[in-house]
Amino acid sequence: MLKDYDFDKKDPALSGKKRSELGSELAALQRRLLDSDSSMLIIVDGWESSGKGHILKDLTRELDPRYFEVNVFDDALDDNDKHPFLWRFARDLPGKGRIAFFDRSFYSELMNDLKVNDDRLEHHLDYISFLERMLIADNTIVLKLFLHHSEKTMEKRIEKLKDDPYREFLITKDDEKQLKKYSKYLKHFDKILGMTNFEASPWHVISTEDLKEASREALSIANSILKSHLEQTAQQPAAPIRPGLKEKPLSKIDLKAAITEEEYEAQLEKLQEEAGELVYEMWLKKIPCVLVFEGTDAAGKGGAISRLTRLVDPRSYDVATTAAPTENESRYNYLWRFYQTFPIKGKMTIYDRSWYGRVLVERVEGFTPEYRWAAAYEEINEMEHNLVHDGLLIIKFLIVIDKEEQKQRFKDRENDPEKNYKLTDEDWRNHEKFEQYEEAMNEMVARTNTKDAPWIIVEGNQKEYARIKVLKEFISRARTFIDKREGKKQEK
Template sequence: MLKDFDFDKKDTTLSGTKRSELGIELAALQRKLVNSDSSMLIIVDGWESSGKGHVLKDLTKELDPRYFEVSVFDDALDDYAERPFLWRFARDLPGKGRIAFFDRSFYSELMNDLKMKDERLEHHLGYISFLERMLVADNTIVLKLFLHHSENTMEKRIEKLKDDPYREFLITKDDEKQLKKYSKYLKHFDKILEMTNFDASPWHVISSEDLKDASRAALSIASSTLKSHLEQTEKKPPVPIRSGLKEKPLAKIDLKVAITEEEYEAQLEKLQEKAGELVYEMWLKKIPCVLVFEGTDAAGKGGAISRLTRLIDPRSYDVATTAAPTENESRYNYLWRFYQTFPVKGKMTIYDRSWYGRVLVERVEGFTPEHRWAAAYEEINEMEHNLVHDGLLIVKFLIVIDKEEQKQRFKDRENDPEKNYKLTDEDWRNHEKFEHYEEAMNEMVARTDTKDAPWIIIEGNQKEYARIKVLKEFISRARAFIDRHEGKKQEK
């Protein structure tokens, strides 16, 4: 895309057009976007000194500032290094009706590292591909602009900045490195652009030899892309093909399993102490951990979490209780709010319900169209794979009780003044849909039980048995993950 780029071949279509006119056209389209279910992400990337700031200024000049944000991504700070790769970018994705501009992006780190190994590069590009596909599926336009200039132009611009005492600070080590190794970076950039020139989110290479022409081109591409999207006739996307379930995982479990009170008391505190020691060890070794608790209503998720964390230092973990998304959260992709709470290295986040609501409550209650919740199985698998590749331990618990046990627990809550606040009319309505939720859980386990993040099904009819099993499974998974982590460090 870059190697064969001809700087002498100019598109004169926009030569006589004022940038302000193009900006006004984009602003008119922005007003239509505000009242739609769509959003737009505009990535402005490219060479250092290629005029990204100039182009961004012209792109936003005529827009209503209430409905767009500009995020600048310079070198990753130490805090960002403590998070998963896409964390800082996911926070700034646009909500419905809004435009987000990225000055540099998730591509920049990869573009500036000539020594990055192919395995790591391909993983990150796969991660980016997953994000862009998911955004497009959720009606977000992903527009990617790469500003390209010649080696000679780059040299002149750097020299000009050096001669300006008020702008000299704009020159960074990356400017000098790219100029010094222009041909190597050209080849590297070209490779990345080719690998990520996706059909739904292609790259647009813009010559920035003349900055005003670059702005005209960027404005024109942004307007035509947004206009085309808004004019598309709404069609219901096809539902992903899902093969029928050959077996139902929940049918295999024995809900009659139980332990005696003596066995429970004899094991509980020792297991809690061991869990606390392992979480401390993960903190020392900078291993982040995510625990997911899903299950039948009234299955005992809260009780299991309380027993698990009883002797764990409260500074080392957070509990994220997932309720229905707020009005603001509903404007974003369903995974957006979970990226906000993923743990830093060494900490643990416990999710009392999670992103699996997409294929459970949103599916059963009809809150999400079938084509979107059906696509979520693979989206979730990719997200979890990427988190594990980034060094996170993911442990997923599904606590299950039968319909009669659920009914009895609801009645017990109803008659207990200290617990009746937990019971709502919605709980009883969900009880009537017990079989529908069971069907959804069966498919969830069958389609998202992966090597990276397998499901642990907990038989929950007896709370004591369930709590002990959660502790034992956490200890087993954490110990194995720490040992693998240490093994990899020694191999290096």
């Protein structure tokens, strides 16, 4: 894309256009976007000293500032390496009706690293591909602009900045490095652009030899793509074809599984102490951990969580209770709110319900069209794979009870003044849909039980049995993960 780029090629259609007119056209389209179910992400990446600031100013000059954000992603801050790769970018994605501009992006770190190995490059580009595909499926337009200039122009701009005492600070080591190794960076950029020139989110290479012409081209591309998107007939895609389940995982479990009170009392505290020590060890070794708790309503998720954390240092973990998304959260992709709470290195986040609501309650209650929840299985698998690749331990518990046990627990709550606050009319309505939820859980387990993040199905009819099983499985999985990680370190 860059190797044979022709800097002299001009678009005659733009020669008579004023930037202010093109900007006003974009502002009119922005107003239409506000009333739609869509959003727009505009990535402005490219060479250092290539005029990103100039282009961004012209792209935003005529827009209503209440409905767009410009996010600057410069050198990674010290805190960013404690989080998963896409964490800081996912936080700033646009909500419905809005436009987000990224000054540099998730591509920049990879573009600036000539020594990045092929495995790391391929993994992170797969991660980026996953994010872009998911955003597009959720009606977000992804526009990627790469600003390109010649070596001679780059040299002139750097010298000009050096001569300006008020702008000299804008020159960074990356500017100098790219200029010094221009041909190597050209080849490296070309490789990355070629690998990520996706059909649904292609790169648009813009020459910034003349910054005013570059702005006209950027505005014209943004107008054309946004207008085309808004004029498309709103047609709901067909749901992906899902092969039938060969077996139902929940049919294999024995809900009569139980232990005696003596066995429970004899094991509980010892296991809790061991769990607390393991969480402390993960904190020392900077291992982030995610625990997911899903299950039948009234299955005892809260009780299992409180027994697991009883002797764990409260500074080392957070519990994220997932309720229905707020009005603000509903403006974003369904995974957006979870990226806000993924743990930093050494911390543990426990999810009392999670992103699996997409294929459970949203599916059963009809909150989400089938084509979107059916696509979520693969999206979730990719997200979890990437988190594990980033060094996270993911342990997923599905606590299951039968319909009669659920009914009895609802009745017990109804008659207990200390617990009746937990019972709502919605719980009884869900009880009538027990079989539908069971079907959804079976498919969830079958389609998201991966090597990276397998499901642990917990027989929950007896709470004591379920709590002990959760503790034992947590200890076993955490110990194995730590030992495997330490073994890999020693091999290196």
